[in-house]
Amino acid sequence: MSIRVECDKLCPEWPCEQPEEFRDVWVLIEASEDSLSEASLQMLTPGRLIANKLKENLVGVLVGYNVSHLAEEIIRYGADKVIVVDNPVLITYNPRVYSDIVVRLARKYKPSVILVAATRRGREFTPNIANALRAGITADCTDFDVDENTRDVLLIRPPFAAILLAYIKTPFRRPQVGTARPNVFPVPPKDESRRGEVIYENIIVEPETKIRLVSKVKVEKKELGVEKAEIVVSGGRGLGGPEGFKLLERLAEVIGGTVGASRKAVDAGWISHERQIGQTGKSIKPILYIAVGISGAAQHMLGVREAQRIIAINIDPEAPIINQADYTVIGDYREIIPVLIDELEKIRNMKMEEAISYLKEYKALVAAQS
Amino acid sequence: MRIIVGIKWVPNTQAVRFDPETGTLIRRGVPSIVNPHDLPAIELALRLRDSAGGEVIAISMAPPPAVKGLELALGMGVDLAILVTDRVYAGADTLATSYVLSHTIRKIEREYGSVDLVIFGQETIDSSTAHIPAQVASWLEWPYIYYVREARILDNKVVRVVRELEEYIEEYELETPAVLGVAMRSLKPRHVSLSNKIRARFEKKLIIWSNNDLKLDTRCVGLKGSPTIVAKTIDMPEVPRRKEVYKPRDARDAARWIISRMLEDEKLRELLQRTLWGVKS
Numbered sequence: 001m002s003i004r005v006e007c008d009k010l011c012p013e014w015p016c017e018q019p020e021e022f023r024d025v026w027v028l029i030e031a032s033e034d035s036l037s038e039a040s041l042q043m044l045t046p047g048r049l050i051a052n053k054l055k056e057n058l059v060g061v062l063v064g065y066n067v068s069h070l071a072e073e074i075i076r077y078g079a080d081k082v083i084v085v086d087n088p089v090l091i092t093y094n095p096r097v098y099s100d101i102v103v104r105l106a107r108k109y110k111p112s113v114i115l116v117a118a119t120r121r122g123r124e125f126t127p128n129i130a131n132a133l134r135a136g137i138t139a140d141c142t143d144f145d146v147d148e149n150t151r152d153v154l155l156i157r158p159p160f161a162a163i164l165l166a167y168i169k170t171p172f173r174r175p176q177v178g179t180a181r182p183n184v185f186p187v188p189p190k191d192e193s194r195r196g197e198v199i200y201e202n203i204i205v206e207p208e209t210k211i212r213l214v215s216k217v218k219v220e221k222k223e224l225g226v227e228k229a230e231i232v233v234s235g236g237r238g239l240g241g242p243e244g245f246k247l248l249e250r251l252a253e254v255i256g257g258t259v260g261a262s263r264k265a266v267d268a269g270w271i272s273h274e275r276q277i278g279q280t281g282k283s284i285k286p287i288l289y290i291a292v293g294i295s296g297a298a299q300h301m302l303g304v305r306e307a308q309r310i311i312a313i314n315i316d317p318e319a320p321i322i323n324q325a326d327y328t329v330i331g332d333y334r335e336i337i338p339v340l341i342d343e344l345e346k347i348r349n350m351k352m353e354e355a356i357s358y359l360k361e362y363k364a365l366v367a368a369q370s
Numbered sequence: 371m372r373i374i375v376g377i378k379w380v381p382n383t384q385a386v387r388f389d390p391e392t393g394t395l396i397r398r399g400v401p402s403i404v405n406p407h408d409l410p411a412i413e414l415a416l417r418l419r420d421s422a423g424g425e426v427i428a429i430s431m432a433p434p435p436a437v438k439g440l441e442l443a444l445g446m447g448v449d450l451a452i453l454v455t456d457r458v459y460a461g462a463d464t465l466a467t468s469y470v471l472s473h474t475i476r477k478i479e480r481e482y483g484s485v486d487l488v489i490f491g492q493e494t495i496d497s498s499t500a501h502i503p504a505q506v507a508s509w510l511e512w513p514y515i516y517y518v519r520e521a522r523i524l525d526n527k528v529v530r531v532v533r534e535l536e537e538y539i540e541e542y543e544l545e546t547p548a549v550l551g552v553a554m555r556s557l558k559p560r561h562v563s564l565s566n567k568i569r570a571r572f573e574k575k576l577i578i579w580s581n582n583d584l585k586l587d588t589r590c591v592g593l594k595g596s597p598t599i600v601a602k603t604i605d606m607p608e609v610p611r612r613k614e615v616y617k618p619r620d621a622r623d624a625a626r627w628i629i630s631r632m633l634e635d636e637k638l639r640e641l642l643q644r645t646l647w648g649v650k651s
């Protein structure tokens with residue numbers, strides 16, 4: 001049973017509502033340029049988990065202009081229902097208008113949970129929505145759970161330095177609002193045959209006069225971003241300077257990856273902040289992460305929890321990364337990387353079977369060392 | 371022009387150490403600093419004042435030691451600093467913090483005159499929620515925008531900003547009063563000047579307000595005014611990894627070992643087939 005809220009104990013600025021009045025798990029879905037944002041579809045994954053545990057519906061909320069035709073798509077990714085607000089006022093995004101609409105929907109439908117992807121826009125509008133509803137909000141969750149006795153959602157996030165996980169709840173307030181960074185959760189599998197209800201809400205939106213978009217320019221990115229790459233070759237302070245990244249770029253090029261970095265490398269000014277991996281950088285989910293001259297601090301490793309394999313190159317036989325990587329080789333990257341590039345180029349010209357037999361002595365070696 | 375800049379006094383996370391014996395963070399003795407992401411916010415406020423005239427007021431809700439942070443802001447050149455501090459504000463989450471900050475801004479308007487801009491850092495290094503600017507804007511019902519790298523006052527009523535999203539650079543115009551979140555690393559903060567600091571001390575530019583001054587309902591502040599509760603904390607669960615370590619004879623040996631590991635690992639072999647050999651799957 002959820003808590004009964006005693007109204008006289010609440011801040012008078014908060015509407016007094018009982019948690020049991022609220023139901024359904026909402027995921028706010030962003031759409032742009034005629035497609036749904038991958039980051040917001042990812043939020044359907046934890047949304048489904050919570051909805052199942054609460055035995056409530058999972059609802060996608062789609063607010064924008066010319067977006068109605070995308071509604072069914074959200075159902076195919078696992079939503080039970082979709083609420084659509086399709087309005088020409090939303091042709092340009094504006095945090096206040098967007099928040100206002102979601103707040104009005106939330107007052108009408110009273111969802112128990114609102115999940116949002118922490119894209120830049122998501123980070124911008126979600127606290128405004130939560131505040132207008134006088135709801136609790138938890139940023140950058142890495143997991144969610146439900147306390148089945150009280151029906152409180154546990155919003156799980158690493159506080160402060162990523163060594164601990166805090167379980168946060170808001171037993172006296174609904175909705176329970178949470179965000180998660182892109183790529184912390186996978187996009188749920190798509191089911192083309194899935195059907196569900198689409199509700200069109202006609203909300204009269206006042207044109208916003210206090211804030212207006214003057215211009216918008218798309219930034220063309222030459223290189224593949226770290227979020228999308230299958231292989232990320234990342235450098236840390238151990239590189240000793242920006243030249244180290246030149247070497248990593250060559251390796252990335254040969255092996256088919258892109259370059260990332262630790263915060264210390266970014267802080268040193270060797271590479272742009274965009275490439276920072278970790279708690280205050282990006283969370284990524286490559287198949288292979290190669291950490292070069294990175295010690296393996298908890299805040300860094302938080303960003304690569306979803307990496308399928310980690311290879312580390314580190315000069316220090318006691319570096320913490322050793323216990324967090326699949327394969328670590330001890331040595332100076334300045335010596336190892338050029339030879340690694342050379343060997344990769346060599347085996348690229350062989351058939352894979354030839355390459356395997358070329359390296360066959362290492363089978364025995366691994367067995368002997370471990 | 372009257373500009374308010376919000377700053378937070380945070381533990382220097384760079385100096386926090388981990389105690390492997392107890393598995394906890396050692397916070398004792400960790401010095402606090404002004405949140406580094408607030409320095410570009412202070413810088414932007416000062417530049418706008420320097421070009422349009424007026425004054426900059428720094429505010430912080432924090433325990434008393436945070437006067438040091440406000441002194442730094444005064445040293446950079448802000449005109450007045452207000453520490454908002456009271457035991458009843460302790461334990462605040464971002465909703466309760468933004469409530470106190472918005473009432474502080476209201477009180478500044480009553481005592482000093484209307485406010486044109488409120489400028490915040492984009493996020494803090496200790497909690498990095500980026501909630502406060504949007505929440506303060508919500509309490510005040512003022513327009514707001516995040517990730518601002520440049521701002522300019524067009525006439526006295528409109529501020530034009532350039533801001534950066536993942537894939538777009540956008541320009542917005544906001545009617546003042548408005549709230550801005552300033553992008554991290556966007557502006558190089560000016561140095562603290564000793565003469566500014568001395569003048570501020572001499573002219574008593576630092577004032578302290580408590581709840582006797584703000585007179586807020588205690589149900590709306592501190593722990594009571596915070597919907598979020600930390601139910602428990604646990605150690606971060608470990609990701610299972612293979613943890614194979616190799617001490618090579620030389621670089622050639624190291625490189626070959628790495629490649630052999632990749633070729634024997636089904637996942638990586640399949641990956642290399644595509645990325646190195648260019649075999650379409």
Ligand SMILES: Cc1cc2nc3c(=O)[nH]c(=O)nc-3n(C[C@H](O)[C@H](O)[C@H](O)COP(=O)(O)OP(=O)(O)OC[C@H]3O[C@@H](n4cnc5c(N)ncnc54)[C@H](O)[C@@H]3O)c2cc1C
Nearest residue numbers: 236237238262263278279280281293295299315316333383
């Ligand atoms: C709240 C908070 C948030 C943070 N967020 C992030 C974040 O998002 N991302 C992040 O990365 N960090 C973050 N940090 C910082 C983190 O704690 C570490 O300080 C940082 O990750 C260390 O970077 P590094 O591994 O490059 O440097 P170091 O820890 O200095 O490690 C350098 C490594 O290089 C090795 N090395 C040196 N020379 C060579 C060589 N020639 N060849 C091979 N190896 C060599 C050394 O043995 C060492 O292991 C955060 C910290 C806090 C408190």
Ligand SMILES: Nc1ncnc2c1ncn2[C@@H]1O[C@H](COP(=O)(O)O)[C@@H](O)[C@H]1O
Nearest residue numbers: 376377431490491493494499500501502
């Ligand atoms: N207690 C506080 N007092 C004044 N300003 C604050 C406080 N907490 C946060 N801020 C401001 O809000 C910004 C975002 O903080 P946060 O939402 O906590 O990540 C910070 O960079 C500060 O400018």
